[in-house]
Amino acid sequence: MEIDFRKGDGLxxxxxxxxxxxxxxxxxxxxxxxxxxxxxTKKACFWSRSRQKLWIKGETSGHYQxxxxxxxxxxxxxxxxxxDQKGGAACHTGYRSCFHRRYEDGEWKVSGEKIFDPKEVYGx
Amino acid sequence: MEIDFRKGDGLxxxxxxxxxxxxxxxxxxxxxxxxxxxxxTKKACFWSRSRQKLWIKGETSGHYQxxxxxxxxxxxxxxxxxxDQKGGAACHTGYRSCFHRRYEDGEWKVSGEKIFDPKEVYGx
Numbered sequence: 001m002e003i004d005f006r007k008g009d010g011l012x013x014x015x016x017x018x019x020x021x022x023x024x025x026x027x028x029x030x031x032x033x034x035x036x037x038x039x040x041t042k043k044a045c046f047w048s049r050s051r052q053k054l055w056i057k058g059e060t061s062g063h064y065q066x067x068x069x070x071x072x073x074x075x076x077x078x079x080x081x082x083x084d085q086k087g088g089a090a091c092h093t094g095y096r097s098c099f100h101r102r103y104e105d106g107e108w109k110v111s112g113e114k115i116f117d118p119k120e121v122y123g124x
Numbered sequence: 125m126e127i128d129f130r131k132g133d134g135l136x137x138x139x140x141x142x143x144x145x146x147x148x149x150x151x152x153x154x155x156x157x158x159x160x161x162x163x164x165t166k167k168a169c170f171w172s173r174s175r176q177k178l179w180i181k182g183e184t185s186g187h188y189q190x191x192x193x194x195x196x197x198x199x200x201x202x203x204x205x206x207x208d209q210k211g212g213a214a215c216h217t218g219y220r221s222c223f224h225r226r227y228e229d230g231e232w233k234v235s236g237e238k239i240f241d242p243k244e245v246y247g248x
Contacts, residue, residue: 022146
């Protein structure tokens with residue numbers, strides 16, 4: 001039973017969940033290399049589709065994701081990671097979760113908690 | 125602020141989470157039509173990539189997903205639904221979650237709870 005990287009042209013979606021609260025933090029993609037790097041280091045590593053390169057989550061911000069548990073779905077083409085989120089926030093905007101906009105009365109309204117200021121972390 | 129269906133050729137990944145336990149149940153895809161159907165009915169509706177048609181989750185099994193909350197990610201291209209899972213199981217194999225295989229000692233081992241027998245539900 002292996003991860004099926006073929007369906008998504010070499011990429012699989014990966015859901016990342018906070019291991020202690022079960023909050024969904026983000027979704028990203030892995031290729032075979034990112035998967036092997038994640039296994040080796042026990043830190044989440046993805047494939048950046050926009051930059052077309054390996055992306056060790058937290059490499060710039062220090063907000064690494066230490067992997068506690070990994071789950072594979074019934075089709076073997078989607079992963080779920082339970083992680084310990086260093087720095088308390090997964091989103092590059094400074095919010096704890098990338099899913100910080102909630103649908104209310106026909107609009108997406110910010111509902112999450114801002115943990116850090118992106119300018120201070122990324123210097124841009 | 126709208127959902128961006130363009131990046132994924134008209135499809136966005138949708139993570140489905142149990143509203144009461146925060147367990148991640150499954151991941152599927154929506155197109156614009158599935159999104160509008162979900163909004164209209166408050167039941168999760170997806171686009172089946174294998175069957176190339178709208179897929180009202182639970183239409184065959186009765187295991188509908190009543191949508192409680194919806195969240196959009198920072199890139200506006202991934203959705204998170206919190207649902208009330210009718211019948212207690214989201215996976216067509218009868219397990220509560222599609223992510224019922226856990227990585228242990230280099231292998232994927234079944235770790236989830238089987239809620240129903242697919243033969244009884246789908247008759248196949």
